[in-house]
Amino acid sequence: MVQLLKNDVLTKEVLDWAGTHLFHFEASSCSQKVRVFLNLKRIEWEDHPIDLSSGENYSEYYLGINPRGLVPTLVQDGEVHIESNDILTLLDSHFSDNKLIPLGMEKKMAEFLHHEDDLHMDLRTITFRFTQPRGKAPRSKETLQNYRDRGSGTVRGQKDRKKDVELKFWETAGNIGITDEAVHRSAGRFKEALNTLEDRLEHSKYLFGDNITVLDIAWVVYVNRLSRCGYPLERLHPNVDGWFWPLRKRPEFEREMQVPADIQKVINDHHALLKRAGRTLVDVGEL
Ligand SMILES: N[C@@H](CCC(=O)N[C@@H](CS)C(=O)NCC(=O)O)C(=O)O
The missing domain is CATH 1.20.1050.10 (Glutathione S-transferase Yfyf (Class Pi); Chain A, domain 2)
Structure with a gap:
């Protein structure tokens, strides 16, 4: 489960939020996954759209919440969770009506x-x-520089290597x-x-x-x-x-x-x- 530590999160205000908050982008597949899940479970949630097409995910504000700069991010009662599948797993155990991960099957499902x-x-x-x-070049040099510079760069206190994987993808897409x-x-x-x-x-x-x-x-x-x-x-x-x-x-x-x-x-x-x-x-x- 990828629940961020307080020190990974630089946009501190979210640590005080109560309830279920989702940062997401309409056309993102990982965000769609979480929204469909929320619909099927009939969970009420607060909407925080992040526009990937304008690079809003590389803003100081959002990288301060999710140092990976990806959507979705869930803030559940002040806890910040990233990785869509972990978010589904967490929400399914938090809201136990209408289970979408059968009991006893958590490991297999993971x-x-x-x-x-x-x-x-x-x-x-x-x-x-x-x-x-x-x-x-699907992501401009300036956008990628913002990505490099902003946010804590750590996930659970460790330098986040997934950020390098992301950078490599966009640089390769831009170069070749x-x-x-x-x-x-x-x-x-x-x-x-x-x-x-x-x-x-x-x-x-x-x-x-x-x-x-x-x-x-x-x-x-x-x-x-x-x-x-x-x-x-x-x-x-x-x-x-x-x-x-x-x-x-x-x-x-x-x-x-x-x-x-x-x-x-x-x-x-x-x-x-x-x-x-x-x-x-x-x-x-x-x-
Ligand atoms: N493994 C991550 C992948 C998240 C991810 O890559 N999200 C995409 C959207 S589907 C994203 O934020 N891309 C950033 C971009 O396009 O700039 C998860 O499941 O949450």
């Missing part, structure tokens, strides 16, 4: 969620090539772009992971048995993003396709995953261009 989190950079790789065009090799590798990883889910769904209605759990929430969000990027879900993984759509259409999910019409149009135009050039996710990822 393993599955860990595997899903390991694919997060692959999701980002695919997103940045196959949603709307992001320009040559998101390469075909990177897309190919990430698409391959997802294909393998989704094949495993395909097998699981042969034997059960949901990913972890016959009731919906946090694992379904996490994977619906990922699959939703992949399918928006042009991943051929129905062709490669028909069971996953059959599981995905009914969940995706439930209001608790639908509400959090809408794309504004103007952005959707830009994505559609981009896909049309990629299709003409033979450079879609299916082409580059050899799916």
Whole structure:
């Protein structure tokens, strides 16, 4: 569990907040995961939007709350929690009605969620090539300098190495772009992971048995993003396709995953261009 220590947090005011507060961004997959969870559990929460597209996550204020500069961040009664899967786990035990992690299965679920989190950079790789065009350098030098300079830089009192991983991702994306090799590798990883889910769904209605759990929430969000990027879900993984759509259409999910019409149009135009050039996710990822 990643609960920050008081010294990791420089924006001290949050340490006095009562109740459930979520810092999040509308279009962020990890934020969507937590919001869907909150909807399904019917938990009341206070809304703190952070605009990733303008670099608000690298502001002094936000890096003072989450030294990793990522969303989501939960402040629960003055305790600051980062990492979406840890946030779900914490909230499920704090609000014990309608459990979404079956009792006694916490360890097994943690393993599955860990595997899903390991694919997060692959999701980002695919997103940045196959949603709307992001320009040559998706994060400016100035933005990245802010990221380097601000915040405590520590998580649980230790220098945070994940910040270096983030910096490396954005610097590589700026210097050489998101390469075909990177897309190919990430698409391959997802294909393998989704094949495993395909097998699981042969034997059960949901990913972890016959009731919906946090694992379904996490994977619906990922699959939703992949399918928006042009991943051929129905062709490669028909069971996953059959599981995905009914969940995706439930209001608790639908509400959090809408794309504004103007952005959707830009994505559609981009896909049309990629299709003409033979450079879609299916082409580059050899799916
Ligand atoms: N493992 C983290 C990943 C969080 C993460 O990478 N969040 C993304 C949005 S989905 C983010 O904040 N990106 C920063 C950016 O795009 O500048 C979690 O599950 O919370």
